[in-house]
Amino acid sequence: MIIGAPAHDPFERDRGGPATPLLTVKGLLKHFPIRGGALGRVQAHVRAVDGVDFEVMKGETLGVVGESGCGKSTTARLLLSLIDPTAGEVFFDGMKVGSPELSLKEFRRQTQMVFQDSYSSLNPRLTIEASIAFAPQVHGVPKREAVARARDLLARVGLDPVRFAGRYPHELSGGQRQRVNIARALALQPRLVLLDEAVSALDKSVEAQVLNLLMDLKDEFGLTYLFISHDLNVVRFISDRVMVMYLGQVAEIGPSDVVFDRACHPYTTALLSSMPSIDPDHRTMEAPLAGDPPNPINPPSGCRFHTRCSFVEQVCSSVQPRLTEAGPQHEAACLMVVPGSGHSKAPVGTGVAA
Amino acid sequence: MSAVDIRDLRVTFGGVVRAVDGVTLSIERGEVVALIGESGSGKSVTLRSLMRLHPPRATKMEGTIAVEGRDVLAMTPRALADYRGPIVSMIFQEPLLALDPVYTVGEQIMEIILRHEKVSRKEARARALALFERVRIPSPERRLDAYPHEMSGGMRQRAMIALALACRPKVLLADEPTTALDATVQIQILLLLRELQRDLGLSIIFVTHDLGAAVEVADRIAVMYAGRIVEEGTARELIRNPRHPYTIGLLKSRAHGVMEKGTRLDAIPGAPPDLARLPPGCSFAPRCAAAIESCQIEQPPSFVVEGGHRARCFRWKDAPAQLGAQALGAA
Ligand SMILES: Nc1ncnc2c1ncn2[C@@H]1O[C@H](COP(=O)(O)OP(=O)(O)OP(=O)(O)O)[C@@H](O)[C@H]1O
Ligand SMILES: Nc1ncnc2c1ncn2[C@@H]1O[C@H](COP(=O)(O)OP(=O)(O)O)[C@@H](O)[C@H]1O
Ligand code: SF4
Ligand code: SF4
Ligand SMILES: [Mg+2]
Ligand SMILES: [Mg+2]
Numbered sequence: 001m002i003i004g005a006p007a008h009d010p011f012e013r014d015r016g017g018p019a020t021p022l023l024t025v026k027g028l029l030k031h032f033p034i035r036g037g038a039l040g041r042v043q044a045h046v047r048a049v050d051g052v053d054f055e056v057m058k059g060e061t062l063g064v065v066g067e068s069g070c071g072k073s074t075t076a077r078l079l080l081s082l083i084d085p086t087a088g089e090v091f092f093d094g095m096k097v098g099s100p101e102l103s104l105k106e107f108r109r110q111t112q113m114v115f116q117d118s119y120s121s122l123n124p125r126l127t128i129e130a131s132i133a134f135a136p137q138v139h140g141v142p143k144r145e146a147v148a149r150a151r152d153l154l155a156r157v158g159l160d161p162v163r164f165a166g167r168y169p170h171e172l173s174g175g176q177r178q179r180v181n182i183a184r185a186l187a188l189q190p191r192l193v194l195l196d197e198a199v200s201a202l203d204k205s206v207e208a209q210v211l212n213l214l215m216d217l218k219d220e221f222g223l224t225y226l227f228i229s230h231d232l233n234v235v236r237f238i239s240d241r242v243m244v245m246y247l248g249q250v251a252e253i254g255p256s257d258v259v260f261d262r263a264c265h266p267y268t269t270a271l272l273s274s275m276p277s278i279d280p281d282h283r284t285m286e287a288p289l290a291g292d293p294p295n296p297i298n299p300p301s302g303c304r305f306h307t308r309c310s311f312v313e314q315v316c317s318s319v320q321p322r323l324t325e326a327g328p329q330h331e332a333a334c335l336m337v338v339p340g341s342g343h344s345k346a347p348v349g350t351g352v353a354a
Numbered sequence: 355m356s357a358v359d360i361r362d363l364r365v366t367f368g369g370v371v372r373a374v375d376g377v378t379l380s381i382e383r384g385e386v387v388a389l390i391g392e393s394g395s396g397k398s399v400t401l402r403s404l405m406r407l408h409p410p411r412a413t414k415m416e417g418t419i420a421v422e423g424r425d426v427l428a429m430t431p432r433a434l435a436d437y438r439g440p441i442v443s444m445i446f447q448e449p450l451l452a453l454d455p456v457y458t459v460g461e462q463i464m465e466i467i468l469r470h471e472k473v474s475r476k477e478a479r480a481r482a483l484a485l486f487e488r489v490r491i492p493s494p495e496r497r498l499d500a501y502p503h504e505m506s507g508g509m510r511q512r513a514m515i516a517l518a519l520a521c522r523p524k525v526l527l528a529d530e531p532t533t534a535l536d537a538t539v540q541i542q543i544l545l546l547l548r549e550l551q552r553d554l555g556l557s558i559i560f561v562t563h564d565l566g567a568a569v570e571v572a573d574r575i576a577v578m579y580a581g582r583i584v585e586e587g588t589a590r591e592l593i594r595n596p597r598h599p600y601t602i603g604l605l606k607s608r609a610h611g612v613m614e615k616g617t618r619l620d621a622i623p624g625a626p627p628d629l630a631r632l633p634p635g636c637s638f639a640p641r642c643a644a645a646i647e648s649c650q651i652e653q654p655p656s657f658v659v660e661g662g663h664r665a666r667c668f669r670w671k672d673a674p675a676q677l678g679a680q681a682l683g684a685a
Contacts, residue, residue, distance in 0.1 A: 067536035068507075173625045174393075203392035204563060205641075208607035208621035215618065230537065237609035237619070274537040276544065276566030278608075280589040283570055287542040291492070292506040 013110075013191060014058065016094035021055035022192055022224045023079070028052040028088035030074055034297065047296050048074040050248035052088075053323070056192070061218070061225040063239030063256065065232060065271070067293050071248040072228045076194045079226075080113055092192075109139060112185035114178075116197035121181055122169040129154070129165035132184045139188065146187075153183040156220075157213060175206035179213065186221065196228045211238060232275055236260050241329070244268045247296050247304040250323060254330030265332040267305045303335065315342040355423055356380040357525055357557035358404065363417040365399050365408065371629050373399040375581035376417075378656075383524075386551050386558040388568035388589075390604075391578030392626050397561040400578075401527045404559070405444055406434055422524055439470055439521040447530040449514040453502040459513045460486075460498030466520040485516040489546060508539035515546065525557045526550070532567060544570045565604060569593065574662070577601050580627055580637035583656075587663030595674075597665035599642045602679045636667070644673035 095102035132150035339349025486494035
């Protein structure tokens with residue numbers, strides 16, 4: 001058992017009940033100013049996250065995929081207020097983050113993040129035991145208890161405290177360091193863990209161990225994950241639902257199996273068929289998409305994917321598709337699913353694309 | 355004659371770290387071989403040995419390397435200058451490190467051509483343009499005058515490939531050239547490499563840690579572990595009929611589409627060994643579920659499974675059945 005008052009048990013901290021999402025994100029927007037010229041004036045904006053809404057239900061894993069630069073990490077950093085949003089609101093278990101009901105400090109205690117680079121996130125001068133015990137002490141846990149909790153967590157992530165507690169980060173392998181980072185994230189007994197490419201730097205044989213560990217810890221501590229990765233196989237394996245992002249926006253979101261087997265956004269389909277096949281008798285013959293993703297400084301008008309989409313029609317360059325229901329719990333932002341959008345493949349209907 | 359013939363290559367750094375420990379590998383003309391393995395297993399060191407890129411003082415290289423019949427380890431600095439570019443060239447994961455930021459990409463390609471061949475500047479520029487078309491850079495004429503930072507990631511990678519092809523090499527070495535790219539761009543580059551091999555008759559050694567990428571481009575795959583090639587064979591042999599427990603472990607631990615929700619991955623336990631303190635016997639023994647007593651004592655030699663399919667494992671005949679490798683063949 002983790003030492004601590006029962007009030008810290010994530011199962012008992014539930015306020016809104018199972019129907020209330022643990023995390024609700026509304027209208028999240030981040031435009032980074034680009035400065036230039038002699039006076040350093042703002043010349044343009046990188047629209048890194050450009051109107052993102054989603055929910056993460058209690059106890060689920062929401063996977064986030066998309067190409068580099070589509071805004072995955074920026075979304076995660078905005079959630080934790082590591083950077084200030086241009087606009088948008090975040091609710092945690094029904095409470096607005098940064099309101100009298102839920103202070104930013106308390107939200108940050110309940111939401112932890114694990115990054116890709118296992119090395120730079122650990123203080124090289126602290127033993128791993130001290131690293132894990134550090135944050136709880138800042139939050140007022142007595143030292144002895146924090147250390148005991150750290151040793152307990154080390155055991156949970158598969159690092160025998162007798163052998164490992166006194167080691168420094170450079171004395172560990174990459175996989176072991178990532179286990180320490182996970183233990184450190186769990187030390188504050190969070191309810192939500194944001195994992196940003198958390199297994200991407202690991203060797204394949206070690207990656208599988210860490211994925212298994214993440215699944216065990218989730219059950220054991222009643223955690224909820226937001227799992228960001230560019231590896232579609234890994235995301236499919238670990239996620240209950242998947243959100244596909246393209247140029248700062250959500251292209252498609254739905255249950256993992258539905259998105260992987262019956263994707264309805266052409267970008268999702270292209271992304272999935274870009275995965276190398278592991279079948280030597282059926283190698284990929286043609287690349288599904290040509291060219292690179294466009295620049296988020298001046299994203300294409302209308303549907304952002306229209307410059308690369310093989311179903312593009314005239315309407316796509318002027319009308320921006322909103323996320324529209326495509327099935328149970330399944331939404332896509334493509335004019336082909338928006339009723340009456342003017343795309344020839346759209347369902348007939350009276351709806352007008354926003 | 356093979357394009358590349360490496361025999362019993364051993365590379366030691368600072369007298370202690372044996373990064374490559376007896377690698378034997380040959381590549382036919384026009385063949386693509388993928389070298390896969392975990393980080394630190396010696397893939398890049400093997401490639402850099404072929405280019406003789408290691409710091410000469412701190413590095414000891416033993417064994418032989420023959421490329422197009424030339425003895426690479428015996429080359430003088432002069433011979434090396436004629437060798438790098440026209441015979442062998444290399445592309446890297448990060449094109450920004452390979453390209454010079456202060457010159458346009460076109461100038462860099464022309465520079466290399468002019469350094470190695472007696473041609474006019476006009477001719478060199480025409481060759482550079484043809485290379486840009488060859489690697490399918492859109493609006494090639496205009497892009498020749500672009501600086502590396504003005505190109506997108508995928509385009510830079512194409513430009514680096516064009517640069518590597520400038521002197522019409524016979525052998526192309528590619529060190530994780532697609533690892534930093536997005537999925538939709540990665541497959542484009544993999545297909546480009548395959549096309550170049552076919553059209554130009556290039557021999558390619560392609561280093562990756564991604565089995566999927568290896569299967570997409572390679573005729574043959576060599577699996578490295580702790581400085582040795584533990585298994586090699588055609589892509590089909592390795593995927594359908596793996597014989598070394600490490601290869602089997604890699605295949606089994608992959609997360610893949612058809613998995614039941616909530617199933618655990620079949621992970622290989624433990625971590626790769628410290629090269630300065632390798633176990634006396636098989637270096638995979640501490641993690642191997644099929645290990646027997648002799649594995650701890652003696653290093654397994656390379657056994658021939660069939661034809662060019664080889665495995666460094668005493669139990670190559672019966673370990674696959676014990677480890678449930680047959681089930682893999684179907685998937
Ligand atoms: N501080 C910043 N200033 C300017 N632009 C930024 C800044 N941070 C991020 N960006 C830009 O915002 C966009 C989204 O970045 P983000 O890092 O969130 O993408 P990502 O999906 O996580 O990509 P990757 O997979 O490469 O990490 C990119 O175009 C990036 O260059
Ligand atoms: N110049 C060097 N000096 C000392 N050790 C080195 C040097 N270059 C590589 N190594 C070591 O050699 C091993 C293999 O490295 P490398 O071939 O780069 O691995 P990879 O398979 O990831 O490409 C690693 O343990 C690495 O640390
Ligand atoms: S809206 Fe048009 S361009 Fe965008 S994904 Fe749908 S069909 Fe393609
Ligand atoms: S030689 Fe022995 S320890 Fe090594 S891989 Fe084969 S069975 Fe395992
Ligand atoms: Mg990122
Ligand atoms: Mg390497």
